[in-house]
Amino acid sequence: MAIRRILTVDNAADLAVLKQVSKDVPAVDDGLRALMDDMLETMYDAPGIGLAAVQVGEPLNVIVMDLAREGDPPAPLYFVNPKITWASEELYVYEEGCLSVPEVYDEVERPAKVKLTYLNYQGETVEEEAEGLSAVCFQHEMDHLAGVLFIDHLSRLKRDRAISKVKKARRAA
Numbered sequence: 001m002a003i004r005r006i007l008t009v010d011n012a013a014d015l016a017v018l019k020q021v022s023k024d025v026p027a028v029d030d031g032l033r034a035l036m037d038d039m040l041e042t043m044y045d046a047p048g049i050g051l052a053a054v055q056v057g058e059p060l061n062v063i064v065m066d067l068a069r070e071g072d073p074p075a076p077l078y079f080v081n082p083k084i085t086w087a088s089e090e091l092y093v094y095e096e097g098c099l100s101v102p103e104v105y106d107e108v109e110r111p112a113k114v115k116l117t118y119l120n121y122q123g124e125t126v127e128e129e130a131e132g133l134s135a136v137c138f139q140h141e142m143d144h145l146a147g148v149l150f151i152d153h154l155s156r157l158k159r160d161r162a163i164s165k166v167k168k169a170r171r172a173a
């Protein structure tokens, strides 16, 4: 397993990759499981609660998440070729963050509940419903697969300020 570099919006080359639309993977094999292991280790190291493959430079439809509370045992989740099959009309507002936009947090409104289908770590098809933080994080990661960042849901002013803040923090570091 390896910790990979997380692409960030302050770097033009990284941003071009983050804006790509990810592609479905043909099969869940050992190579893909190695990528998912790396992604999980990278996410825990950051730390974060979710990560899309494109954030480590692999524009593939692959997501990892772990929403276990601090002190609870790890509960890794793997989503390969995920699809949202239904979204509620009811909306939910949550203050989101993003490992590709470090230190920036803002409120985003999304459907409160979604139904999803995906392949798990073993390559089995799973269908389930998500709500609360699970629905928020899953939709945030699905956006990454479509080349959309959470700051794209904000006003142009807030988005530009967010990118300036990340650039300034990088220069100071």
Ligand code: K1U
Binding pocket: 047, 048, 049, 050, 051, 052, 095, 096, 097, 098, 099, 100, 136, 137, 140, 141
């Ligand atoms: O996709 C990402 O960039 C990861 C992102 C996921 C996310 C967080 C909040 C709402 C929607 C999606 C993060 O993990 S940001 C870091 C974070 O939320 C966190 C970090 C440490 C402990 C708890 C949360």
Ligand code: ZN
Binding pocket: 097, 098, 099, 100, 140, 144, 150
């Ligand atoms: Zn993100």
